[in-house]
Amino acid sequence: MKLRIKALALSFLALSACDEFLEKPPLDSLTDETYWTSESNVRSFSWGFYTAYFSGYGSGYTWGKFFSGETLNDDFAPASPTQFRRTVPTAASSSYWNFTYVRKANIYLNRIQTVPMEEEAILHWSGVARFFRALEYHDLVKQFGEVPWYDEELSETDEETLYKPRDSREYVMDRVLEDFEFAMENVRIDDGNDGQTVNRAVVLAFMSRIFLYEGTWQKYHNDNTEKAKEYLEASKTAAMELINSGAYSLGNYREVFNSLNLTGNPEVILFRHYEPGILTHALNSYNNMEPQTGVSKDAIESYLLADGLPIGLSPLYQGDQGIDKVMANRDPRIYETLVTDELRLNGIASNYSTTGYSTHKFLNEVIKDEPEGSSNLNYTDSPVLRYGEVLMNYAEAAAELGTVGGASLTQSDLDMSINVLRDRPGVMLPHLEVLGDDAAVNGVAYDDPARDPGIPSLIWEIRRERRIELMMEGFRTDDLMRWEKLEYTDTQENSDINRGAWIRRVDYPELQSSVTLTDGEEGYIIPATAAVSQRLFEDPKVYLDPVPLDQITLYNQHGVTLTQNPGW
Numbered sequence: 001m002k003l004r005i006k007a008l009a010l011s012f013l014a015l016s017a018c019d020e021f022l023e024k025p026p027l028d029s030l031t032d033e034t035y036w037t038s039e040s041n042v043r044s045f046s047w048g049f050y051t052a053y054f055s056g057y058g059s060g061y062t063w064g065k066f067f068s069g070e071t072l073n074d075d076f077a078p079a080s081p082t083q084f085r086r087t088v089p090t091a092a093s094s095s096y097w098n099f100t101y102v103r104k105a106n107i108y109l110n111r112i113q114t115v116p117m118e119e120e121a122i123l124h125w126s127g128v129a130r131f132f133r134a135l136e137y138h139d140l141v142k143q144f145g146e147v148p149w150y151d152e153e154l155s156e157t158d159e160e161t162l163y164k165p166r167d168s169r170e171y172v173m174d175r176v177l178e179d180f181e182f183a184m185e186n187v188r189i190d191d192g193n194d195g196q197t198v199n200r201a202v203v204l205a206f207m208s209r210i211f212l213y214e215g216t217w218q219k220y221h222n223d224n225t226e227k228a229k230e231y232l233e234a235s236k237t238a239a240m241e242l243i244n245s246g247a248y249s250l251g252n253y254r255e256v257f258n259s260l261n262l263t264g265n266p267e268v269i270l271f272r273h274y275e276p277g278i279l280t281h282a283l284n285s286y287n288n289m290e291p292q293t294g295v296s297k298d299a300i301e302s303y304l305l306a307d308g309l310p311i312g313l314s315p316l317y318q319g320d321q322g323i324d325k326v327m328a329n330r331d332p333r334i335y336e337t338l339v340t341d342e343l344r345l346n347g348i349a350s351n352y353s354t355t356g357y358s359t360h361k362f363l364n365e366v367i368k369d370e371p372e373g374s375s376n377l378n379y380t381d382s383p384v385l386r387y388g389e390v391l392m393n394y395a396e397a398a399a400e401l402g403t404v405g406g407a408s409l410t411q412s413d414l415d416m417s418i419n420v421l422r423d424r425p426g427v428m429l430p431h432l433e434v435l436g437d438d439a440a441v442n443g444v445a446y447d448d449p450a451r452d453p454g455i456p457s458l459i460w461e462i463r464r465e466r467r468i469e470l471m472m473e474g475f476r477t478d479d480l481m482r483w484e485k486l487e488y489t490d491t492q493e494n495s496d497i498n499r500g501a502w503i504r505r506v507d508y509p510e511l512q513s514s515v516t517l518t519d520g521e522e523g524y525i526i527p528a529t530a531a532v533s534q535r536l537f538e539d540p541k542v543y544l545d546p547v548p549l550d551q552i553t554l555y556n557q558h559g560v561t562l563t564q565n566p567g568w
Contacts, residue, residue, distance in 0.1 A: 032111075036111045036112075036114055036115050037115065037116070038115065038116075038117075039115065039117050039121050039125075041115075042111075042112055042115055042117070042121075042125050043125075045108060046108075046125075046128055046132075046198070048104070049101070049104070049105075049132045052101060053132065053135050054270060054272055054384045055272070056271070056272030056281075056381075056382030056383070056384055057272065057274070057281040057283045057362075057378075057380070057382035058281050058283075059279060059280065059281055060280075060281070060282065060376050061282045061376050062282075063281055063282065063283045063286075064382075064474065065473070065474025066283060066362065066382070066472060066473060066474055067283060067286065067287075067293075067359065067361075067362065067472045071293060072084070072477050072489060072535075073476040073477045073480055073488075073489055074296060074298050074299065074476070074480070074488045074489055074494060074497040075295060075296060075298075075299045075467070075471065075472065075476050076293050076294065076295060076296060076299075076497075077293070077294050077295070077296040077297070077354055077355045077497055077498055077499065077500055077527045077528070078293045078294075078354055078527060078528065079293075079354050079527045079528055079533075080528060080533050081491055081498070081528050081533060081534070081535040082535065083535055084486075084535070084536075084537065084538075084539075084542040085542055085545060085546075088546040088547075088548070088549055088564075088568055089546065089548040089549070090548065090549050090550060091548050091549070091550040092548045092550060092551055093548075096545075096548060097144070097547060097548050097551055099140075099148075099150065101132070101133075101136040102133060102136050102137065102140075102150055103150070103153065103154070105129050105130070105132045105133035105136060106133065106150060106151065106152055106153045106154075107153050108129040108132070109126055109129035109130060109133070110152070110153055112125045112126055112129060113126070123186040124186055124187055124188050124191070126182070126186065127182055127183035127184075127185070127186035127187040127203070128183070128187060128198050130179035130180075130182050130183050131179065131180070131183040131187065131198060131202075131203055131206070133151075133179055134176045134179040134180050134183070134210070135206065135210075137149070137172055137173075137175070137176050137179075138173075138176060138210045138213070138214075140172075141169055141172055141173060141176075141214075142213070142478070142481070143544070143545045144166075144544060144545055144547065144565065145169050145544045145565060146166035146167060146168055146169050146172070146563075147166055147167065147172060148164050148165070148166055148167055149167045149171065149172050149175055151175070159558060163554075163555055163558045163560045164560070165560060165561065165562065165563070166562065166563060169222075170218075170224070170227055173214050173227075173231070176210070177211070177230075177231070177234055180203065180206075180207045180210070180211075180234070180238075183203045184200065184203055184204060184207065184238070184241075187199060187200050187202075187203050188200065189201075195262065195263060195265075195268055195269070195270060195271050196270070196271065196272075196273060198270075201242060201245070201247060201248075201269050202269060202270050202385060204238045204239070204241055204242045204390075205238075205242060205269050205270070205385045205389070205390050206385070207234065207235070207238035208235045208236075208238040208239035208242070208390055208393040208394065208397070209235075209389065209393055210235075211231040211232065211234040211235035211238070211397075212231075212232065212235040212393045212396060212397050213478060213482050214227075214231045214482075215227075215228045215229075215230075215231035215232035215234075215235055215397065215400065215404075216228070216232075216396075216400060216482045216483060217481075217482045218231060219400065219403070219404055220482065220483055220484040221482075221484055221543065225404040225405060228400070228404045229401065229404045229405050229406050232397045232400050232401045232404065232406065233397075233401065233406065235393055235394075235397040236394060236397040236398055236401060239390050239391075239393045239394035239397065239417075240394060242269075242387075242390050243390070243391070243394060243416060243417075248266060248267060248269065248387035248390075249266045249267065249387070250266070250267050250387065250388065250420065250421065250423075250424040250425070251265065251266055251267055251424075251425060252425060252426060253332075253333055253336045253424060253426060253427065254336040254337075254361060256268060256383050256386055256388075257361050257362050257380075257382075257383065258284070258361070258362055258363055258364040258365075258380055259364070259380060259381055260364065260366070260367070260379065260380055260381065261273070261381055262381040262382075262383065266387075267383075267386050267387045267388060268383050268385075268386055268387075269384075269385035269386060269387060269390075270383075270384040270385040271381050271382060271383050271384055272381065272382045272384055273381050274378070274379040274380065274381055274382070275379060276372055276377070276379045279379075280372075280376060280377050280378055280379050281376065281378050281379075281380075281382070282375065282376040282378060283362050283378060283380070283382075284362060284363055284364055284367070284368070284373055284378035284380050285373065285374045285375055285376070285377075285378055286362075287359055287360055287361070287362045287363040288351065288360075288363050288368045288373065288374070289350075289351055289374055290351060291346075291350070291351060291352050291353070291354075292344075292351070292352070292353040292354070292358055292359065293353070293354055294353035294354040294355025294356060294357050294358070294500050294527065295338065295353075295355060295357045295359065295471075295472075296355060296496060296497045296498070296499065296500070297320075297355070297496045297497075297499035297500060297501075297524060298494065298496040298497045298499070299467070299471070299497075300320075300326065300334075300338075300357060301320075301450070301496070302464055302467055302468060303330050303331045303333070303334045303468055304330070304331045304429065304464070304468075305317055305329050305330060305331070306329045306330065306331070306332075306429070307329075307430060307441070307442075308429055308430035308431075308432070308441035308442070309441060309446060310446075310448040310449075310450065310464075312448060312449035312450055313446055313448065313449065314329075316328070316329040317329070320501075320502050321502050322502075323340070323341070323342060323343050323501065326501070327340040331427070331429055331468060332426055332427050332428070332429075333427060333468055333469070333471075334468075336361065336426070337359060337360075337361045337471050337472070338357055338358065338359055338360070338361075339357070339358040339359070339360050343356035343357070343358075343501050343503065344356060344358045345503070345508055345511055345512075345515065345525075346511070346512040346514070346515050347508075347510050347511050347512035347515070348508060348510050348511060353500070354500065354525075354527040355499070355500025355501060355525055355527060356500045356501035356503065356525055357500060357501055359472060361471070361472055362380070362472075364378075364380045367379075367380075388421060388469055388470075389469075389470060389473075389475075391416075391417040391418065391420055391421055392417070392418070392421070392462075392465065392466045392469055392470065394413070394416070394417045395413065395414065395417035395418045395462050395465070395466075396459075396462050396463070396466060398410075398413040398417070399413075399458060399459050399462050400459070403456075403459075409434060409458060410434065411433060411434050414431070414432050414433070414434060415431070418431075418432050418462065418465050419431040419432060421465065421469055430442055432461060432462075432465070434458065437456065437457070437458065438457050438458065439457045439458045439460070439461040448460060448461070448464075452485075463479070463483075466479065467479075481543060484540075484543070486537050486540075486542065486543065487537045489535060489537060490535060490536055490537040491528060491534045491535045491536075492534055492536060493537070498526060498527060498528050498534075499518070499524040499525065499526060499527075500524060500525035500526075500527060501524065501525055502522075502523060502524050503517065503522065503523075503525065504521065504522040505517065505521045505522065506521065506522075516529045539567055540567070541565065541566060541567025541568055544565045544566075545565070546564060546565050546568035547562060547563075547564050547565060547568075552564065
């Protein structure tokens with residue numbers, strides 16, 4: 001494996017989440033020998049990790065995972081669906097099989113020990129360094145499964161270590177857990193500028209996310225209930241500690257995503273701050289002026305009715321023939337997420353959606369008609385971590401633990417997680433209840449007719465709640481990956497993810513002829529019509545990416561076998 005080792009870079013003060021990140025020191029006066037002299041410099045070095053892991057709404061015309069930044073799932077119905085990887089890359093690159101940030105974190109951790117600081121500061125910043133190393137290894141494990149573990153700075157001449165075989169997934173994630181446990185114990189509860197710097201709450205929130213991912217992966221992919229239990233316990237414990245701290249609460253749902261400044265928002269654990277003319281993005285404009293990749297019929301139908309029941313059971317459901325009927329009596333989060341009073345159709349609206357259903361979750365109404373509300377000049381702040389996700393992480397970890405030998409899910413677990421979300425101001429849905437092994441509402445058990453028969457009803461409802469609460473926030477693809485449910489994304493097997501709103505062509509004389517409906521002159525919009533554009537899930541090998549061919553060759557040249565992932 002070629003690590004692409006680079007000299008210690010001092011370009012870490014590029015634009016990032018805080019105004020402090022915008023100040024650059026005189027680069028010609030800094031060297032590896034002279035830089036590590038103060039806690040201030042140690043802090044400045046940490047900014048170099050922020051944009052890699054806390055990208056928020058991105059910058060310019062590129063946003064992170066929000067909205068259609070990740071469309072290989074069942075939430076969106078694009079005209080040209082993202083396809084599964086089909087070929088093995090010939091070479092590693094800056095974004096593929098790359099260990100630059102592992103090396104950077106190890107250098108950081110090593111240099112921190114040499115800085116003249118109090119022991120508390122050394123422990124805090126060591127925790128920050130190990131936290132970032134853990135984030136990078138989680139990303140690598142998600143992508144490749146097994147990867148070599150490095151916990152020290154390597155020399156280019158240390159070929160024996162450079163070309164070591166891949167370590168097992170469990171070994172690497174055990175080390176990641178150790179890094180998180182160290183960070184949880186040593187990173188400061190408050191490090192100033194709350195909401196824009198790594199503190200203990202940030203560590204706990206990411207810990208709840210990452211070990212929910214790994215615990216469910218171990219259960220569904222590896223059938224390793226022992227590791228699943230260990231990692232799910234870590235997720236639940238981290239989430240519980242954050243919940244019990246009482247530091248966060250829920251307010252208005254949409255304000256988390258469309259505010260000009262998230263400072264002081266009671267739900268936001270970490271956010272990226274934007275400034276007009278300095279650091280801006282284009283997501284607000286995409287939610288207002290541009291054609292959109294539309295939300296799928298499948299996603300629309302996952303929203304509950306106001307009585308807490310799914311569309312297949314609730315007497316409140318009025319059907320889907322017309323936007324008014326679709327939006328009647330629904331979970332109020334649908335109104336905060338989607339435009340409720342019109343369909344935006346190709347040929348009629350310049351800001352049309354591929355499905356007719358348009359989103360406004362990220363739209364700030366105050367600046368939408370101003371220059372800063374258009375193009376790539378938007379400056380709404382972006383959440384990076386929010387309390388709503390932590391509550392969902394707790395609920396799912398608690399439910400899954402009961403299936404791998406841990407404590408069974410209780411009503412108390414739901415009341416401190418999902419039902420807090422349902423009690424959010426402006427939402428106020430009936431509580432989800434445990435009734436034996438079944439989901440219930442208002443004391444009556446129910447079973448969604450659309451439930452995947454392989455998923456117990458309570459876990460099905462918890463997954464539904466997660467999908468709705470986190471809609472368009474970049475989680476759905478990862479969720480389907482860890483649940484081993486990529487078959488949901490097959491546009492032929494699950495046709496509702498290639499369907500939009502129901503319309504009659506006669507009602508829309510200006511509708512583009514290129515808009516295809518299921519029954520010719522009326523029916524559901526079909527965004528992707530070409531046979532070659534259908535996304536087919538045909539091989540489970542796509543749950544992991546392949547190792548690039550040049551790395552396998554390079555290993556062989558050094559007498560070491562670098563194994564390829566199954567199926568590739």
